[in-house]
Amino acid sequence: MNKTLTNEEKSTVGEKQSIGEKRAIGEKLSPEEERAIEEKRAIIKENGGRQENILNILLALQNVAEEGYIDRETAALVAKELSMTETRVYEIASFYSMISTEPQAKYVLEVCNSTPCYFTKSDEVVEWLGNELGVELNEATPDSMFCYKYTPCVGACDIGPVIKVKDTVYGNLTKEKVKELLADFREGKRDQ
Numbered sequence: 001m002n003k004t005l006t007n008e009e010k011s012t013v014g015e016k017q018s019i020g021e022k023r024a025i026g027e028k029l030s031p032e033e034e035r036a037i038e039e040k041r042a043i044i045k046e047n048g049g050r051q052e053n054i055l056n057i058l059l060a061l062q063n064v065a066e067e068g069y070i071d072r073e074t075a076a077l078v079a080k081e082l083s084m085t086e087t088r089v090y091e092i093a094s095f096y097s098m099i100s101t102e103p104q105a106k107y108v109l110e111v112c113n114s115t116p117c118y119f120t121k122s123d124e125v126v127e128w129l130g131n132e133l134g135v136e137l138n139e140a141t142p143d144s145m146f147c148y149k150y151t152p153c154v155g156a157c158d159i160g161p162v163i164k165v166k167d168t169v170y171g172n173l174t175k176e177k178v179k180e181l182l183a184d185f186r187e188g189k190r191d192q
Contacts, residue, residue: 044081051082058099063166068104105140105147107185110164114153120160128178
């Protein structure tokens with residue numbers, strides 16, 4: 001026999017309730033949750049606030065997300081604000097490789113693997129990252145601080161090889177520069 005949970009029981013089951021779950025059971029949102037929603041709405045508006053701007057909107061929201069991805073609640077908000085279905089928002093988010101629908105490492109290091117960067121030794125950058133981080137390509141470090149992966153051309157062929165982190169491109173990389181970059185991120189000197 002299935003028992004229907006009261007609102008109080010629901011709030012104690014499992015982990016923290018999502019904003020969507022709270023709304024579904026009529027629970028009031030905290031001021032922090034309300035502020036987070038308003039910040040996301042502002043980002044949507046700043047990036048055009050229309051369906052044809054969805055990719056820019058999703059990228060901007062992903063860049064400010066603590067775990068670096070588009071979660072279900074954010075997708076639902078985008079869908080509502082742009083008069084789209086959640087399914088359509090997820091289709092778009094899952095189609096483009098630069099949008100993630102799963103939690104990511106704090107710093108996703110995108111190594112350009114276009115032809116010009118390949119000729120400037122982007123494969124060595126990947127090798128250096130593997131040695132420094134102790135994980136394989138597309139794997140997060142145990143502390144979830146770093147992940148590295150290949151990405152198509154980032155438009156910085158003149159300074160290859162390059163690593164892109166969110167909207168910042170780091171170029172003319174050497175083994176020493178890669179070590180310095182990782183150390184700076186660890187120490188919060190280059191916080192994104």
